[in-house]
Amino acid sequence: MPRPDEITVPTETGPGRLLVSPAVSPSAVLWLGHGAGGGADSRDLVALAAELPRHGVTVVRHEQPWVVAGRRIAPRPAALDAGWLAAEPAVAQLACSAPLVVGGRSAGARVACRTAAAVGAAGVLCLAFPLHPPGRPERSRVDELLTPQVPVLVVQGTRDPFGSADEVRAAADGARMLDVSPVEGADHGLKLARSATLGQDEALALVAAEALRFLRAAAARK
Incomplete structure (x- = not known):
């Protein structure tokens, strides 16, 4: 994958960063946030950034200020939303007239759902949406998942x-x-069980194919 372009985004809690993998003539822009346990280098985000620009989709991976600062613990949801929204003008400039789809993995997907209306998203792509804490199904976050008033695709492991x-x-x-x-046999980090019928590369290819299908539908609606 070519080295992505980097854009620094000032926020009230320090700089964030956008890693831009551009398409030549983008039909859509996909803006992705990372999870609470890591940055923009998770396997699914990297796979999307490598594959989708070949198909006319610019991929923007967003690193929150706490990751850029080298901290290990994510702040509360309101701070995550603020860090994300601070990057909206830069992302809007990148998108220009192309449809913008937002999303992310885990906590990043939650942020994207909560802020989809504020950034004018045409759709939301959720990778490993954390529906509830492990072992606590009664603490459901389904209200966040149902917040967007635009189409939502959830790509989820069967053993998450x-x-x-x-x-x-x-x-x-x-x-x-x-x-x-x-994603058959995948856990929250998209790691596959040994018994899974898919290989790891095949699973990532499936994620990219599903994302591309969703993005093309979003672009067609616009």
């Missing part, structure tokens, strides 16, 4: 302890604009 693909589908209860794409 934060909520399996089946759990997400059941919690959404047939929501009209929400689709769930399962």
Whole structure:
């Protein structure tokens, strides 16, 4: 993958960073946030940044200020939302007239759902949405998942302890604009069980293919 362009984003809590993998003539822009346990180098975010620009999608991976500063513990949701929203003008400039789809993995997906309306997103791509803390299904975050008033795609492992693909589908209860794409044998970090029928590269290719399908649909709606 070519080295991405880097854009520093000033925020009230220090600089954030955008890692931009540009398409030549983008039909859409995908803005992705990372999880609470790591940065923009998670395997699924990297796979999307490597693959989607070849298909006309510019991928923007957003590193929150706490990651840029080298801290290990993510701040509260309100601070995550503020760090994300501070980057919106820069992302909007990158998108220009192309449709903007937001998303991310885990905590980044939660941020994208909460702020989709504020940034004018055409869709939301959730990778490993943390439906509930492990072992605590009663503490559901399904309200966040159902917040966007635009189409949502959830790409979820079938053995994710934060909520399996089946759990997400059941919690959404047939929501009209929400689709769930399962990754067989994958956990929260998209690591596959030894018994999984897919290989790791195949699983990442599936994630990229599902994301591309969703993005093309979003671009067509615009």
